Amino acid sequence: MLYPQTFGNNPLFPQACDFAVVPKDNNSGFGVITHRHFKAGDLLAVVSGEIVPDIRQHTLQVSSNEHMYDPYFTGYLLHSCEPNVSLDMKKKTLRALTDIPAGTYLYMDYAETEDTLFKQFGCCCGSASCRGWITGRKETSPHVVMEQHDVARTH
Numbered sequence: 001m002l003y004p005q006t007f008g009n010n011p012l013f014p015q016a017c018d019f020a021v022v023p024k025d026n027n028s029g030f031g032v033i034t035h036r037h038f039k040a041g042d043l044l045a046v047v048s049g050e051i052v053p054d055i056r057q058h059t060l061q062v063s064s065n066e067h068m069y070d071p072y073f074t075g076y077l078l079h080s081c082e083p084n085v086s087l088d089m090k091k092k093t094l095r096a097l098t099d100i101p102a103g104t105y106l107y108m109d110y111a112e113t114e115d116t117l118f119k120q121f122g123c124c125c126g127s128a129s130c131r132g133w134i135t136g137r138k139e140t141s142p143h144v145v146m147e148q149h150d151v152a153r154t155h
């Protein structure tokens with residue numbers, strides 16, 4: 001199991017035989033790869049973590065004032081604008097959105113769970129629907145802010 005024993009013994013928690021947290025590249029840091037093939041819709045794992053009141057690195061938002069701190073698994077999921085997994089923070093489940101071959105990095109869309117990101121960033125996921133600059137779902141892109149500023153200045 002990737003989680004410490006204190007999290008309990010749920011057999012659906014991510015297992016070390018199924019997943020590994022591995023270095024990706026200099027830009028992305030670590031990511032999670034799967035050692036197993038999953039089909040679209042499959043449950044990959046039930047996730048867990050300490051509930052904390054603030055956003056940190058490796059937290060996932062549960063509600064407006066609850067964040068799950070998981071520095072063992074979920075906190076290392078990479079971002080893509082065309083993700084292959086989806087995280088349900090109410091049910092604490094991670095599901096496959098597409099078929100995922102063994103040896104593949106897992107990608108979620110950070111805006112799926114986060115109102116505000118720990119840190120906004122430029123995305124180079126390369127998907128056709130790439131948003132370019134990644135923010136939380138309730139944040140405004142700085143480009144939009146600048147455009148509104150320009151409009152305000154010319155009036």
Ligand SMILES: [Zn+2]
Pocket residue numbers: 080081082123124125126127129130131132
């Ligand atoms: Zn992208």
